[in-house]
Amino acid sequence: MKRLILAATAALSLAACDAVPGTGGDDTLDIPEVADGDLSEATMKEVTQTLSSDEFEGRMPGTPGEEKTVAYLIEKFEAAGLKPGNGDSWVQDVPLVEITGKDFAPLTVTGEGVDLSFAPSKDWVGVSYKEQVQTSVKDAELVFVGYGINAPEKGWNDYAGVDMKGKIAVILVNDPDFGTEGLEGPFGGKAMTYYGRWTYKYEEAARQGAAGALIIHDTDPASYGWNVVESSWTGPQAYAQRGDNPPPLTDMNGWVQKTVGEQILEAAGQDFAKLSAAAKEKGFKAVPLGLTASTSFRNDIRTYNSQNVIGILPGTERPDEYVIHTAHWDHLGRCTPAPDGDDICNGAVDNATGTAALVALAEAHVKAGAANRSLVFLAVTAEEQGLLGADYYAANPVFPLSQTVGGINMDAFLIAGPSNDVTVVGQGKSRLEEFLETALAADGRTITPDPSPEAGYYYRSDHFAFAKRGVPMLYVDGGEDLKEGGRAAGEALAEEYRANRYHGPKDEYSEDWDWSGVMADLQLFYRIGRMLADSSSWPNWVEGDEFKATRDESCAADEAGC
Incomplete structure (x- = not known):
């Protein structure tokens, strides 16, 4: 969604790549059918409202706001039914250095x-x-x-x-x-x-x-x-x-x-x-x-420590193969005051919504029962300072990257009504998009190509830390073609947020929000995650993509992985 926020808004091309194990050498992916998930709008509202409250002081890493955020996420992951993701710990320490x-x-x-x-x-x-x-x-x-x-x-x-x-x-x-x-x-x-x-x-x-x-x-x-x-x-x-x-x-x-x-x-x-x-x-x-x-x-x-929060739903048949969901929990803390004196950048949309989505997805997957592969829910720190938590995890992975099938990144759900489409950022890069197309078909929705591919937004959010190390990752924004008002309404909504709330004190929770579009997108992410977790395939980058050689090298070096 940050791509929508930052870009003035305005196909999809897929290419076959690697043969899939167990398919006799053809390039057909194993994309199983999955039922809809039991996703809680109440959870989305509660977690978003809590994380973006003034009590959390804008969730700046290295502050009391971080301590409250990490403790709250551990509580919610445990209540959802996840297991600690880093051995017996729910966290991964992220040592940071600040140079001025x-x-x-x-x-x-x-x-x-x-x-x-x-x-x-x-x-x-x-x-x-x-x-x-x-x-x-x-x-x-x-x-x-x-x-x-x-x-x-x-x-x-x-x-x-x-x-x-x-x-x-x-x-x-x-x-x-x-x-x-x-x-x-x-x-x-x-x-x-x-x-x-x-x-x-x-x-x-x-x-x-x-x-x-x-x-x-x-x-x-x-x-x-x-x-x-x-x-x-x-x-x-x-x-x-x-x-x-x-x-x-x-x-x-x-x-x-x-x-x-x-x-x-x-x-x-x-x-x-x-x-x-x-x-x-x-x-x-x-x-x-x-x-x-x-x-x-x-x-x-200055050196200081922050933390990534990790929960896992272990798989039943292939627990050492992982499907990852990422969202950043951090925001900007205290910032330039608004005219009314409010100086807390609450980060409700960016990215309390994405963090809430981790909790809601975890709840739904636990309710559905464990999948064949393990499902990982990773709330990373210090995205706003340069994707630091994601990059630290990817450089020091708890679960081997060669055994990580792929993943979905969720960076800010702009609150809108339902849409006829979704926007794929970095389209045509990997065969994960075939899972996306299948999941979209259940809703009769379509794909809108990234209207600003020249801006390189695929390389500006947490999934990039995994992608550059070879792990295929999807970055899907909400739709631009709203069912009420079409593209003009979608563009106006994104522009209003960018102009008045993005990275400012007025990115705050509202009781008046219409969550229907967010919940439709969340259902999409549930289907994709579940399909990947029950599949036997290892979708790769398309031939000629800049990350494919890294993935191929990683796969060749680990018999237990891709």
Whole structure:
């Protein structure tokens, strides 16, 4: 639903992939029929109202609001009939670190006859992911690496032939297909892939040994303005602690305004438009710019602990195979006051509703009796700070990812009446959508393709932490075509929420809400979860998806799993 909230609103394509065990080598999935679940609207109302009450203080991780939230969810999971999901414990500890940069020096770029200086916040922003009190980059060579992509399955490597050790990668936002009209192309046409996300670009630059990475901001391919970059990348930045064997990290990651990027390339004797066009073509070669960059800043570091809450309904026939349901319990705590002085961001829609859905689904599955596979209900922390709880779980899974069949993420049910459709974010990525289509047929509902695939919303919620490690995950929003008022009514509702309540103190529970549309969507999620849990199939990503190779490798390494 966040995709609806953030996007101005405006098919489905499926491809066969792996053979299914027990089907003689064809590609037909085992999708069993399931009865409707006994879902409680009263539970949805009670849990949503409780979690979004002022007593819970906006559910900020590391505060008394977290303590109350975790205790309440354990109580509700246990009352629903689940078992503790982490051995004898209902929780998984999530160690977090908060790094706040300060005392930023300008970003200076120098070379023969070149002496440029760019102001922090106004011209560039930077952070360090390393837990060190001082960040310093001095005279690091700048290398333009196009879109900064290394995708072996596509025969594409923007870093081919260049040694990035100690250098700074200068990178374009999004991916090479941005700007095309359809969904055809090596990177999914106008639909953003994982390779287009800033998270990937920083990770790949670090894997290449770079000292830093600077993304050139451009509003259209980024899908947001510089104001979003400036507000998001200044102030405290939280991360899950990485332990004794962290992945490669750069010293500094950041963004520069497009005009700054143009100035740097011009100073190097290069043309921004021509290099950008060249970077869209397979075989592009990185361009050393003959310039160096320097900057420094200090970091205040704070460590604290948060918790994911995990419940499980063990399976009867294949208890070591898992179907996962995720929702984030956290919100923003206290925030900028409303005109009436209210400063608690209650997060009723975002995401007390999704957390309530975990409880309601757990109740319904327990009432129906255990399925063949185990059903996992995971309420994760620190989504609002960067998907941190989900990412920590996926990096340190309680249940092996190779034995996790797939899952459903629930991120904010916008309260509306029933709709004729649902919106699939990241459509055509995995064969989980065949389970979705079957479940939708029971209601006579249809699929609306993601109206903004170029924005890459599939990579911006908790399921992404699992997807990038190979686990197929569905992200389904509520419908846009309301039975009363059609698409115009759906768009108006989403816009009203975005403008007046999203991430603000007025995202509060209301006794006047019409829950009928939410309950229809919840029934859909129940059917999908139950189908997956009673199926013998392991639906994979479609051929050519960026996550399929990771899943295939995971499956090959574990005889007990997929």
